[in-house]
Amino acid sequence: MAANTSLSSFTKLNDLVAIYRPANARPGAPDPGTPQLIVICSWLGAASKHITKYTDAYQQRYPYATLLLIRSTLASMIQRADIAPANEVLASFVRDKSDSRSKPPIVLHAFSNGGARNVASLIVDFRTTRTGSTFPFDALILDSCPGRADVSSVSRAITLSLPLSSWSRSAASWLIYLAVLLLMTITHLFKIEDTVSQLRRRLNDPDVVPTSVRRLYLYSKADEMVRWEDVSGHVEEARERGYERVQEVVFEGAAHCALMLKGGERYWGAVGGCISGKL
Template identity: 40%
Template sequence: MSPSRIPDFVKLNDVTSFYRPAQVNGNVPPPSHSSDEPGLIVLCSWMAASPKHIAKYTDGYRRLYPRTEILLIEATMAGMLFSGVDLTFALYFLNTYTKGHGIEATARQPIVLHMFSNGGGKNAMDLTARLHELHGTLPFDAVIFDSCPGLGDIKGGTQAMSFALPKAKVIRFVGWYMLYLTTLLYVLIITVLGLEDVVTRIRRSLNDVNIVSKNVPRLYLYSKGDTLVHHKDVHAHVEDAMGAGYVDVREEVFTTAPHCVLLNEDADRYWNAVMAVCSAGKVGQ
């Protein structure tokens, strides 16, 4: 194991790292079951997210819940388009955590899944699918959708992936069109083969009550100012969730914030909504 790009995190592999308060701050006891603190936050960041931008959310969680562990899974362009990222270490970490803190509902603190954009949604979908295959149930007690899920769109998908390109103008110009052609080719292939595109699969899977329990509270954080993931597409997923029988579905709709930077509009409102759903997801409630 080696230091991560995120301060105080330990790297497990190229996309997975974790933060453990006891390793940074000394012998810090875990949250007690009587508190509203989650025991673990699983953070699925957006595609090509920079360390400084991810740190705004990891630091925010650390301030809110100083005794909570954080598992970070980063999104990659290849993981979005092809087979997905390597979740081996994330699965091992989750299995170790649940066994070490008690798998029974009354024997551990809540585990919160927080995903950003369609890139984070893809990793969340793959993670929940693997956990369901392995255990039949999921350990998550609250789910947070940040700026997702959207709908499949060639231009929007290209724009999202282009954040991973170098800053040099010529490289970005050429790279953007190469990504556009790659995305177009992907859409043509799955259309000809009659397959489901990845974004549609994300939307369907994360509203599948056979995988994500309908009793798990969920929060949607999104903005009308988002030009990559349209707010109407996120709200449509909210309506689908309620139609599928999810019993605690919350929305916090921002007005001007761009994609995945809702904190810039109103950080207090953002974190208050997060704390509310984390409390609602308290195990045993």
């Protein structure tokens, strides 16, 4: 029976970062195809009840893996997210991996632009704080991302992340739309790279994501938050940049960050294949 992996069983490291360590150690030698660490970077404003669908599924499939959760909030999007505790965890696993003959994989799983932004920041911060060391992860899973920065999608994502009633959210949406429009106008006029464009560039930068990393894109043609064409375009850009270990699985009729609900078997089959290298 799988262990209880509700978020109450996670140890909170700060407001954004929490960790789940399995109660029992893996018997025998580590399996080189089974991850020792899975980093889950949730989407902007994701509710705990939705996040647990993924943490529970991971625990059922990989009962001896440590789960590191990094949440994305509106505050963390406006200001630089404090994910330093996550880097301390990564450093400990990197030391363990370097000492292990089997070298079990480390997996990064990002949801939407908010989660992918935290993934990119995590990798860049690790290299900065570890004097140029590259974080040796093995698989990158991108769910419903990356998109592009346009006023409608960004303002909608912010609006839906707010814990408001339907009426309050509708009223706030106009103010948010105008604020995003103003911000994007300023970045365009002053030729400032917006955060989503920076994200897209970083994910296809070999200095950030090595070309040896297995990569899986999961996205839906029915996504109303992130256009599937933008994700597909990033897949092509990755291949053009020399990333050969890239796979994509396209869903029909699934909502943003809800692909698992439309095709759970297909979703987790692809994830498992990416982690093991058999996709």
